[in-house]
Amino acid sequence: MKKKIAKKNKNWFVLVLKLIGFGLLLLLLFIGSIYIGLWGKIPSKTDLADLKQAEASLILDKNEELLGKYFVFDRSIVSFEDLPKYLVDGLVATEDARFYEHGGIDYPSFFRVFFKSVLLQDNSAGGGSTITQQLAKNLFGRKDYWMLSMPINKIKEMIVATRIEDVYDKNDIIALYLNTVPFSENTFGIESASYRFFNTSTKNLTLSEASTLVGTLKANHSYNPRLFPERSQLRRDVVLQQMVKYGYIDEDARLNVSNHPVEIDYHKFTYNEGLAPYFRENVRKQASQILDSINNSGDTEYDLYKDGLKITTTLDNTMQEYAEKGMTKHMERLQSQFEKAYGSNAPWLKDEVMITELIKKTPKYELLKKENLSEAEIMVALNKKSKKPIFSYEGDTIVSISTIDSLKHYLKFLNTGFVALEPNTGAIRAYVGGINFEHFKYDHVSMGKRQVGSTFKPFVYTTALESGMDPCTYISVKEVTYTNEEDWTPSNGSKDETDPHMNFSLEKALSQSINTIAVKLLDKVGIPAVINQARKMGVTSELPDVPSLALGTAELSLLELTASYTSYVNKSVPSKPYFVEKIEDKNGKILYEYKPSKPMDPAFSEKTRQTMIEFMKATINEGTAKRMRSTYGLSNDMAGKTGTTQDNRDGWFMAITPNLVMGSWVGNDDHRIGFSNTSIGQGANSALPIVANFVSQLNKNNDFNSITKAKFETPSAEVLEAIDCNPDKRDGFFKRLFGKKEKEKAFGE
Template sequence: MKKKIQNKKRRWLKIVLKLVILGVILVFGFVGSIYFGLWGKVPSRTDLVDLKQAEASLILDHNEELLGKYFVFDRSIVSFNDLPEYLVNGLVATEDARFFEHDGIDYKSFLRVFFKSVLLQDDSSGGGSTITQQLAKNLFGRKQYWILSMPINKIKEMIVATRIEDVYDKKDIITLYLNTVPFSENTFGIESAAQRFFNTTTSELTLSESSTLVGTLKANHSYNPRLFPERSQFRRDVVLQQMQKYGYIDEAARLKVSNQPIEIDYHKFTYNEGLAPYFRENVRKQMTHILDSINDATGSTYDLYKDGLKITTTLDNTMQEYAEQGMSKHMERLQNQFEKGYGSNAPWIKDEVMITELTKKLPEYKRLQKTKLSDSQIMDSLRKKSKKPLFTYQGDTIVSVSTIDSLKHYLKFLNAGFVALEPKTGAIRAYVGGVNFEYFKYDHVSMGKRQVGSTFKPFVYTAALESGMDPCTYISVKEVTYTNEDDWTPSNASGDEVDPYMNYSLEKALSQSVNTIAVKVLDQVGIPNVVNQARKMGVTSDLPDVPSLALGTAELSLMELTAAYTSYVNESVPSKPYFIEKIEDKSGKILYEYKASKPMQPAFSDNTRQTMIEFMKATVDEGTAKRIRSTYGISNNMAGKTGTTQDNRDGWFMGITPDLVMGSWVGNDDHRIGFSNTSIGQGANSALPIVANFISALNKNSDFNSITHAKFETPSAIVLEALDCNPDKRDGFFKRLFGKKKKEKAFGE
């Protein structure tokens, strides 16, 4: 009996032994199949020597402060020397305490996880993956192999981890890991995470900030410090406890940080959000052309979204913040004025013909049209309500609206553009293409062309001075009917001739923006001469060959108009606006550097330039732009010109200081919708405040004293003598008695 039992045991032992051997063979065979690539290639040591990861290209302002990024994955690379010691220690203490002891695989942790997690189903055992294994996963990702996904991916990562340890030292591995690991909100790499959540660089991270970011690695959504601050703080404190446990910090240091709440300074760099999105979109477009030319010339393959390029632009981040804040502050107030001005008679409410026309241009209407629905069925479908986010100045709001409701909502919004140019170089220092890039993509600085109104008048007066007209030439404010122009009778903005017997000097005529005189000056100078003058100042858009050109019926972009005005403070030469200073690759090699093209010839004489500045200084001091002094208290040396177009559709203001030329435009995207009245729609009320808010902010910052304290040059003795006259004079008694009240003539006679 005893012998039978022994034989039975031997048979079972043989079976078990065979099963063990078979199991070992299967395990080794399975591992071998992975090792030799039967489940997909495993990166070799050669593959690991030159790891190339997609890296975000950085957009910098002219002071090399971060402005934004272009990326597939939001990743920026840093070196080991940039990593604070407590960041590295916190990572090791929390993720892989024996990191400096193992060669890529921590067998103690591996066995613990295997027995507790796999055999005992104990979830508290931890992950078991070393930092090096996690790096392998970050670099090469994981693939799906159905039920075998976990073991195959784990074994692959273990193989790759040992190879990484052969190729790189521990510092390199830590650096590679922190440059590739995903943090909260799809942010890749420690530098991008530091910038996004704390608005700082990696090297400047504090102990608390470092611990917070390390803590998010366990579950980057659940421990997102922006979304879940209390949960994130709890996890940060766990990291600090681990650091104390392994001797990296003492209890006093842990308690000091643990007693502090997490303070984030959130900055998101996305296509729609962040600083200067319209400007960044222009830079992106230019980068595409520049890189294409570099790649074609050198045989390179530079990629804006993957190659970690550094793009230094002309923008000034602080100026840009002031510009965006100044526009937003004003436009919210103006929008309220605009809507109240119309009340219940607003065209986006009452004009059914226009609304129907716009509805039929919607992509959704065209899509439904292809399904052979009738017009009434399509309109019924577009009236169905659903929850949608809508833009408001108080913040986006989710409301139940139909497609047509949404169209009406956006139809009522005014839009705006603002640009500030350095006149001597053409460098763009601030650029706001619209009120909100996410909802209004159209760029009103570079893309949009609108009638410029009275901001065209300086071209007329410049041409007049160049033709030899004396600044003290007096011209009557009387209305004139031009018989060969369909009996056209241009009138002044007020609609009244305040005193039909008054005559204004050119300075007063421009500063008060008198329409009747502007047309008469154009008549005397000739349309061809005025067009030629505008061309010399850099205007390339079509200019209509009609007398109303004097009143600004030409359509120009804000950028084109502002660039032309730079000639008044750039030795009579218009500057050429530009966006990009230089482009460097990730190693610092300069790929492109802006070189100014040969400057244009002076557009007019220096005497004319000085005279025109005096004319436009009078516009600001006592003319149509005087509220920049009276209402906004701007005392800077400044010249400028307001503009308002027919039916109050567009408001303009051009502001000139010795070292900065600014242009602003305001109007509705639909040309048919103007302001309800001139008091709201005139450029002095609609566009001027954007420039005023911007300058006010600059004045409060001493860093911009060189700009805000700059003085215009004193005009020459010749110019001062030419301007030495009364601004106006009244017709004498006999001229008033026998002169005609209204003269009729042919334009150009």
């Protein structure tokens, strides 16, 4: 009986051994099938030795500070030498304590996880993957194999991990891992994460910052330091405890960090957000054209979004921050003034003809029209409310709003443009294309063209001086009716400007922006001469051959106008604005470098240049732009010109300093909507404060002393003598009594 039982047990034992052997055979066959590629090709050592990962191209300012990125995946590569020691130590202590001991697979950890997680269903066992296995997953991802997904992907990663360990040393593996691992908010790589959450490069991370980022790797969303600061801090402290446990830091170092909260300096580099979005869009267009030219002329192929290029631009990040802050501060206040001045009679509320016309241009209206809906049905649909984000200066808010109400909401907003140019090079140092790029994509610096108003007058005065006119020529402010121009009678505003017996010198006439005198000067020198002078100063837009040209009926872009003004401080030569200094590949090879084109010939004489600077200095000191001194208290050496167009539709201000030329424009995108009154809409009130706010901030930063403390050169003795006269004179008694009555004439006689 005992023999039978023993035999039976032996048979069972043999059967179990056979089953185990068969199972092991199946497992080996299964692993072998994965190894030979039946479940998808596994990268070879040769493949791994030539890893190419898509890298974000970096947009840098003139000082090589990060401005933005172009990317498919937000990833920027850094070398191991740029990784702080405590970042590496924190990663190893938290993610793979035996990293330096294994060859890609930590077998004790693997079997612990296998038995506890798979056999005992204990979820507290942890992940079990080494840093090298995680790297394999980051590099090649995981595929869906239905019920076998987990074992197939895990085995693949183990195979790839051992090959990675054969190809790379431990330092290279750490660098590869940190360059490819996803952090919070779909940010790939430690460099991108460092800039996003702490606005610094990886090499400058503190122990607290490094530990915070390592802590997010356990659960990217749950430990996001922006969304969940307290939870992120607790996870950071766990990382620090692990570093103490494995001897990387001491307890004092841990306490020194743990006793302080996580402090982030969040910067999101997206298309719509971040610093200088309008400028970055111009850089994107220009860089794409440059790369297309390079790709078409050689065997190389460069991709702006994948190849980790470095694009160094002309912008100065600090100046740009000042420009954007100055713009927002002023425009929020001006918008409130603008709306209050109109009250309940605002055209975006009352002008049914204009509103109906705009409604019919909306994509939703056109779509409903194609569906053959009646006008009444379309209006019902367009008045239906839905929740959507809308722009406000306090921040975007989600509101329930109809398509028509949304149109009216955006129609009321004033918009703006601001640009600052280095006059001797044309380098763009600051660039604000509008009040908000996400909601107002139209670029009001380089795309928009509007009537320039009185900012065109310096072209007329420059022409007059070039024709030989004495700066102390006195011209009557009296109105003249031009009979051959449909009895057109340009007029002025203030009492002095309407006194028919008052005569102004050219300096006062320009500084006070006297319309009647500007037209009379144009009449004297001729429209063709003024147009020719503007062309010499870099203006390429069409200029109307009409007397009202003197008052700024020409439509120019802000960038074009500002560039023409650079001639007044660039030896009479207009500079050509540019965005990109150079483009390098990820290895530092220069692919493109800006080379200035041959400069244009001087647009006018040195005598005229110095005289015009003196004229426009008077505009700032006692003329239409005196708010720069009286309201804003700016003592900088500065010249300039204000501009306001008909019906207060556009406000302009041009400012010239020896080393920086600035221009600003303000208006509504719909030409039919102007300011309700001149006191609000004039350039001195609508556009000048943007420049004033910008210069005020520059003045507080000693880094910009070369701009803010720069002085205009002393005019020559000849110029000083030529402009040494009283600013105005009134006709004497007999001239008032018997003088020629200049009331009507033909323009161009």
